[in-house]
Amino acid sequence: MDTLLALLTVFTQPQLLVLVGIGTFAGIYIGAIPGLSVTMAVSILISFTFSWDVYPAISLMVGIYMGGVYGGSRTAILLNIPGAPSAIATAMDGYPMAQKGEAGQAIGVTTVMSFFGGLIGILVLAIAAPFVSDFALTFQPRDYMLLAVLGILLVGSLSSGSLVKGIFAGAFGIAIGAVGRDPLTFTERFTFDLQIMEGGISFIAVMIGMFGVSEALLQLQNVTMKAVRQKIDKIVPSFGTIKKYLPLSLQTSTIGVIIGALPGTGGDIAALMAYDHAKRVTKNPQVPFGKGAMEGLVAPETANNAAVGGAFIPMMTLGIPGDAVTAIMIGALFIHGLNPGPMLMVDQPDMFWFIVGALLTANVFMLLFGLTGIRIFTKIVEMPRSIIIPLILLLSIVGAYAVNNSITDVYWMLGFGVFGYFMRHYGYPLGPVILGVILSRLLDDNWRRAIISERGDIGRFFEGVITSPLSLTLFVAVLMIFISQTPLWATVKKRLFRKAES
């Protein structure tokens, strides 16, 4: 009974309900603008809500978080500029849909599927939080490393054209991620003794440049071309459509929750892995991937919203943040006199259920706001390019500056924008670059931790991999995916099938 009351706190206090609503609404727009990140918004809110009670403050933050993760898909679909790193995969099939005049439909499906993914994440949080956090804790450095290797193999599915160019782009991304003072020993890497290189290259600046500026430059070539008229009659997807993607979205939501719950990985990696998963399991998509496949929208969007619930799991059960946003929320709880940690669930179970309730509410608001504003949003793509291109550039500059209040980031962003433009021209995919930057640290740090823990002994390292069931599973998965992508596998498969037939 107490649990139910705590769960319904948000509904019984209209003020909280309004705050969650405002948060979600604001979150969608913050998420949609590249560079304005949820992390930034929530850290500003800490000071802003300092004198408030803890419930209203958390309500607003939860709303922004939920809305922001979803909002990143908007600009990804409409402009091919992911509003947040977790929407990179969304752009790959969302934008081709918008180019065909199906932006309304794309946003509709995205919204409903984000809602669904969010719901799964929250349900897992509510029902199985202690269980999942125990599982997340079993991940050792070598498992994170194997996970990163698994992620690197996504290069294959993110490169639409030449695989070699994809691998080059991925390796380039890993190198970008390694620039600056190495976080473990503080040794300078690829800095050329320049002070501006010391802090590394902001990943957000790379993303905004590669996607935002290069897109704007590319659009300049057809500045006089008439914009595609968008069909907006079928926004809310039919029940049949939802049912069709239900099995896939359940799988990708699971990926989202687990990746989200792991401290050190978040919605961005979850979305990319889910996209890859969808590509693997969908045998005959109606539209090919990369050309506007519905599955390519469903997978990343369910996963990144499921990762929200996932990120709260270690935060609520152990006081360990699941991602950057939950890290700030832990700080907020401290400031409001709570002590987040393993005892929070014991000392203040109400807080847990209140957050679950707030997340649920934010999820519903997200569905509501997501489905109502579409008509106005799709007008953005119908605007003349001569207006929209300067707008994109302006937003990109503001966004790149806002991340760290650093003008250097703006230069990086512009530099990578021009570079990305040429990469596109020569058929190099941009997705793998971002993938490389995201995974660079995960791979590098954890490989070193794993090998340092074994005193640099590679034999002991493999002994550890083989004796741990989790590591072994991940290792086998890496091998299988790798082999299945080589021509060798195709020949073997052909022979096996022939045998089976005869």
Add this chain to the structure above:
Amino acid sequence: MSRRLIGAFIALGLSATVSLAQEYPTKEIQGIIQWGAGGSTDTVMRSVTPHAEDVLSGTIVMQNMTGAVGAIALNYVAAAKADGYTLLMGAENPLLYKVMGLGDKDYSEFVPINILARGTPILVANNDAPFDDYAGMLDFIAKNPGELRFGATGPGGLPSVITAMMNTVEGDLDVIAVPYDGDGPALTALQSGAIDVMPAVLGASIESIRAGAIKPIAIFDVKQNEKLPEVPLVTAYNEDYKTYLPWGPFFGVFAPKGTPDAVVAKLSDAYAQAAKSPDFIELMDNRGFTMMGISGAEATEFLSKWQQGTAWLLQDAGLTKASPEDFGIKRP
């Protein structure tokens, strides 16, 4: 006519400088937090500053500026105009930048506004570790050289200083140091068994200790801790630690050197009052921090003592890139 005008301008200028300190702050103050959102420094600064704003009746806009273990933020504020409108909210580690080869500036380029509080180091272990106290741990290390995994946070971090202290006092301990990005991720790794022992700040580990998720080994302080009265002090095992303790990380607010004295005084007063507000004291107490609230000469003295002690400790342990002597840091 024109002469009168010039005179008027000069008068205006003069009165402006005089009233500068009195009217301070006339615009928003920028507070640069050296570490990322959600970390210890961030939490402390974001909870004390609103109280200081009330005293100043001004606005302090706080920004996180991360990168290069805080050196980017430090250099940014050091290069800013010394008018009291750009403040640095930092922790202890800049005092080690020079000897660690991480930068050529430290707090000597700044005036301390307030050293708010200090943390207490504690040694914690994974629940499955085959020992329950400090003596048992040393025994295990002696019998299994190179097997025990200690968490670390990079050169100059708290774990490196505590490990250096242990090596100096107990003789070289043959352990593996596994580096993490901060004490948060390292404590997570401790719970998962990726590392066995972690020298951490008490505030970051206290909740997990209370929950029984990790076990305390020894507190590195000279006084029994009120929050964890049952945990033994390391000095109970070896008196020699008294040479180096009490030692701990700290948080402070700093202004660039050359900031007008009146402005420094006003800021110092604001933060001194803010640090006395009950909810800030409660927050710090809950997190196991010891309140300091010192400023002026006392703070400068504290900083130079801290720097001498720690820099030479690291130098003697062979962890530094350059000798403290090169920067005029005297042996304590």
